[in-house]
Amino acid sequence: MGGTGFAEGFAGSLLPGKRPALIVIDMMRAYFVEGSPFCLPSTGSVESAGRVLDAARKAQVPVFHTRVMFGPDAVDGGVFVRKVPALRMLIGETGLGQLMPQVAPKGHEVVIVKQYASAFFGTTLQPTLTSMGVDTLFIAGVSTSGCVRATAVDAVQYGFAPFVIRDAVGDRGSEPHEANLYDLQAKYAEVVGEAFALAYFSEVCERE
Amino acid sequence: MGGTGFAEGFAGSLLPGKRPALIVIDMMRAYFVEGSPFCLPSTGSVESAGRVLDAARKAQVPVFHTRVMFGPDAVDGGVFVRKVPALRMLIGETGLGQLMPQVAPKGHEVVIVKQYASAFFGTTLQPTLTSMGVDTLFIAGVSTSGCVRATAVDAVQYGFAPFVIRDAVGDRGSEPHEANLYDLQAKYAEVVGEAFALAYFSEVCERE
Amino acid sequence: MGGTGFAEGFAGSLLPGKRPALIVIDMMRAYFVEGSPFCLPSTGSVESAGRVLDAARKAQVPVFHTRVMFGPDAVDGGVFVRKVPALRMLIGETGLGQLMPQVAPKGHEVVIVKQYASAFFGTTLQPTLTSMGVDTLFIAGVSTSGCVRATAVDAVQYGFAPFVIRDAVGDRGSEPHEANLYDLQAKYAEVVGEAFALAYFSEVCERE
Amino acid sequence: MGGTGFAEGFAGSLLPGKRPALIVIDMMRAYFVEGSPFCLPSTGSVESAGRVLDAARKAQVPVFHTRVMFGPDAVDGGVFVRKVPALRMLIGETGLGQLMPQVAPKGHEVVIVKQYASAFFGTTLQPTLTSMGVDTLFIAGVSTSGCVRATAVDAVQYGFAPFVIRDAVGDRGSEPHEANLYDLQAKYAEVVGEAFALAYFSEVCERE
Numbered sequence: 001m002g003g004t005g006f007a008e009g010f011a012g013s014l015l016p017g018k019r020p021a022l023i024v025i026d027m028m029r030a031y032f033v034e035g036s037p038f039c040l041p042s043t044g045s046v047e048s049a050g051r052v053l054d055a056a057r058k059a060q061v062p063v064f065h066t067r068v069m070f071g072p073d074a075v076d077g078g079v080f081v082r083k084v085p086a087l088r089m090l091i092g093e094t095g096l097g098q099l100m101p102q103v104a105p106k107g108h109e110v111v112i113v114k115q116y117a118s119a120f121f122g123t124t125l126q127p128t129l130t131s132m133g134v135d136t137l138f139i140a141g142v143s144t145s146g147c148v149r150a151t152a153v154d155a156v157q158y159g160f161a162p163f164v165i166r167d168a169v170g171d172r173g174s175e176p177h178e179a180n181l182y183d184l185q186a187k188y189a190e191v192v193g194e195a196f197a198l199a200y201f202s203e204v205c206e207r208e
Numbered sequence: 209m210g211g212t213g214f215a216e217g218f219a220g221s222l223l224p225g226k227r228p229a230l231i232v233i234d235m236m237r238a239y240f241v242e243g244s245p246f247c248l249p250s251t252g253s254v255e256s257a258g259r260v261l262d263a264a265r266k267a268q269v270p271v272f273h274t275r276v277m278f279g280p281d282a283v284d285g286g287v288f289v290r291k292v293p294a295l296r297m298l299i300g301e302t303g304l305g306q307l308m309p310q311v312a313p314k315g316h317e318v319v320i321v322k323q324y325a326s327a328f329f330g331t332t333l334q335p336t337l338t339s340m341g342v343d344t345l346f347i348a349g350v351s352t353s354g355c356v357r358a359t360a361v362d363a364v365q366y367g368f369a370p371f372v373i374r375d376a377v378g379d380r381g382s383e384p385h386e387a388n389l390y391d392l393q394a395k396y397a398e399v400v401g402e403a404f405a406l407a408y409f410s411e412v413c414e415r416e
Numbered sequence: 417m418g419g420t421g422f423a424e425g426f427a428g429s430l431l432p433g434k435r436p437a438l439i440v441i442d443m444m445r446a447y448f449v450e451g452s453p454f455c456l457p458s459t460g461s462v463e464s465a466g467r468v469l470d471a472a473r474k475a476q477v478p479v480f481h482t483r484v485m486f487g488p489d490a491v492d493g494g495v496f497v498r499k500v501p502a503l504r505m506l507i508g509e510t511g512l513g514q515l516m517p518q519v520a521p522k523g524h525e526v527v528i529v530k531q532y533a534s535a536f537f538g539t540t541l542q543p544t545l546t547s548m549g550v551d552t553l554f555i556a557g558v559s560t561s562g563c564v565r566a567t568a569v570d571a572v573q574y575g576f577a578p579f580v581i582r583d584a585v586g587d588r589g590s591e592p593h594e595a596n597l598y599d600l601q602a603k604y605a606e607v608v609g610e611a612f613a614l615a616y617f618s619e620v621c622e623r624e
Numbered sequence: 625m626g627g628t629g630f631a632e633g634f635a636g637s638l639l640p641g642k643r644p645a646l647i648v649i650d651m652m653r654a655y656f657v658e659g660s661p662f663c664l665p666s667t668g669s670v671e672s673a674g675r676v677l678d679a680a681r682k683a684q685v686p687v688f689h690t691r692v693m694f695g696p697d698a699v700d701g702g703v704f705v706r707k708v709p710a711l712r713m714l715i716g717e718t719g720l721g722q723l724m725p726q727v728a729p730k731g732h733e734v735v736i737v738k739q740y741a742s743a744f745f746g747t748t749l750q751p752t753l754t755s756m757g758v759d760t761l762f763i764a765g766v767s768t769s770g771c772v773r774a775t776a777v778d779a780v781q782y783g784f785a786p787f788v789i790r791d792a793v794g795d796r797g798s799e800p801h802e803a804n805l806y807d808l809q810a811k812y813a814e815v816v817g818e819a820f821a822l823a824y825f826s827e828v829c830e831r832e
Contacts, residue, residue: 153566161495189499
């Protein structure tokens with residue numbers, strides 16, 4: 001964004017780069033349908049993520065989706081599944097593992113199947129982003145204190161500037177949500193609003 | 209194998225450990241059906257791998273399978289698919305991507321879907337092995353100069369003793385096959401015969 | 417700990433394994449000397465870590481240390497150093513990068529030099545632990561919301577059961593300290609007291 | 625290099641990108657002084673690497689160096705050092721671990737200390753390259769069948785186009801040298817001559 005006026009007044013230390021991508025993390029039915037042990041109190045994050053996703057598509061910003069699925073007996077979930085046995089409900093193809101309609105992938109978009117918290121861990125997300133020349137990763141999804149934070153920390157470690165979209169991420173309660181956004185902004189990422197993401201994608205669109 | 213007589217006379221510097229696993233790499237139809245650009249001159253490796261697989265199952269040695277599959281437009285194949293465009297025939301579920309009947313996975317066995325040469329790269333193989341306490345990795349599959357070598361090099365890097373089963377790995381020609389087995393034995397792995405693997409698994413079976 | 421009485425009453429879902437190691441993360445002068453921008457309000461964590469370290473040594477539990485050091489211009493700090501420019505004070509060998517005397521490494525102990533938050537990222541910690549047969553990682557160090565959490569999340573991802581020692585980790589304030597211990601206990605690790613670590617190491621010592 | 629004409633007649637499937645870097649791998653005295661168990665028959669590779677290095681510096685192409693060094697008892701060398709015990713001579717700072725004068729690093733250049741074959745394994749090379757926007761990695765160093773090949777395979781896996789400079793890499797014999805260059809060209813990299821590298825760096829220089 002060098003030279004554009006857009007970033008003015010942007011307080012954070014990271015500026016968005018020239019080649020952004022958007023990742024929508026784990027917005028599976030498991031987090032939004034009643035009765036699931038992972039169910040969140042609100043669908044606000046998925047509504048916001050849907051709007052951000054539409055804007056990214058219009059601006060031809062590359063889009064990635066993730067969901068969690070384990071193999072037989074979740075042996076590929078290792079120690080993580082021992083710690084959180086409820087994850088076993090994501091063994092194989094299940095209704096709870098399906099992505100929400102608001103953020104349903106298009107046929108040409110990559111859906112990354114993962115087994116751990118970070119979308120980078122045990123996946124080919126990093127080489128895919130690097131081979132596309134991506135320098136900036138906008139992050140939506142759930143949960144803030146879990147896979148969103150783990151992905152944002154790995155994003156900065158792997159060399160991408162992470163932008164976490166406050167309205168498009170969610171958690172079970174406001175306390176872990178806010179505490180984790182605080183840590184992310186302090187050390188690893190820029191926490192921005194949905195409006196920032198929409199405006200930025202719009203500018204990317206006009207620029208190219 | 210401390211204290212057993214089995215390893216006596218074993219010339220290599222690595223001894224097999226107490227907790228082996230077997231991995232069968234990429235034995236897809238793409239390597240064995242006529243007309244495929246990847247087709248190998250012989251099915252000897254897959255026959256041998258089938259026998260090793262049976263022995264591992266009898267000895268309750270954990271078994272892993274890999275195959276290659278890419279997402280839409282192989283964008284998740286990054287620079288590798290640019291270098292080897294023929295890999296694009298493995299986009300999505302295809303007949304060429306199916307594993308050969310001699311080494312067909314059982315329902316409870318993990319099948320790792322990968323996009324790159326090494327079975328460790330962009331997968332959760334390492335944490336799965338570590339969380340199971342595996343210390344030794346027997347390797348069958350194809351091709352010797354490609355995914356077998358890349359997996360063996362990563363195995364020793366990630367902390368597992370690699371045992372490459374000479375009869376159960378194959379390549380397009382004897383020259384790259386032998387040249388790569390030479391490098392593997394010299395620096396990274398123990399190259400052993402099928403009989404070694406069968407005898408070792410049998411001993412593991414008796415021991416426990 | 418199978419069959420021992422020690423773990424009775426232990427509420428968490430992960431049990432410590434048979435082969436623990438201890439890691440002491442980034443207890444550099446940068447976190448404990450006045451005037452440093454990273455300075456913590458208390459040295460309680462380093463005192464506790466010193467006692468845990470002594471107990472591990474007595475029990476012959478393997479010990480690892482980490483510290484942060486960057487190369488010329490911190491180019492090897494990538495986007496992380498752009499986000500947290502104060503890290504530039506750890507370029508090259510500096511007084512602030514030295515480990516505190518209470519947790520000074522012995523000559524035979526491995527000191528891992530790292531550039532990022534997680535002690536696993538861009539280091540050979542995982543293969544070292546795997547090649548030693550370690551299954552459980554006790555974690556001390558600073559800061560709770562930074563490198564301690566990032567390391568614990570990676571520990572469970574890489575296949576090790578993480579035990580975070582509450583008394584031996586510290587942060588700038590009690591809010592991020594407690595919020596992060598809450599998340600860690602909920603999803604990734606067991607948060608235990610110093611007394612638990614000392615008792616466990618003592619039992620390991622007697623057992624072998 | 626789009627539209628420049630330079631790549632015309634270039635037979636390989638990968639074209640060099642816009643942001644190259646050069647890595648010089650493990651050109652330590654251990655490979656070039658008499659009496660070392662790793663000694664190569666010729667210093668031709670280091671002379672060529674020196675010329676390539678000078679050209680990269682003139683063109684302001686970023687330069688990286690690697691060397692191998694292990695910690696106490698080479699415990700951080702894991703299974704690799706068990707396989708190749710001669711590596712133990714690289715424990716701590718040693719004369720054999722010093723880089724050759726022809727390729728001595730400048731003070732502002734990053735020297736990556738590694739413990740394994742691939743320059744990417746257990747190091748922060750990938751995030752450093754990604755955070756700099758590098759898309760292409762020119763590779764010099766030793767040995768062709770060891771660390772050079774392992775690094776080139778990882779380069780293509782991590783998303784960088786690898787260009788292996790035939791004249792600037794070397795091995796103990798011509799057979800493993802040629803066999804490995806053959807595999808690299810076939811599957812993972814472009815194998816080019818020193819003249820290609822010099823001309824390409826020169827063009828990069830003029831372009832910017």
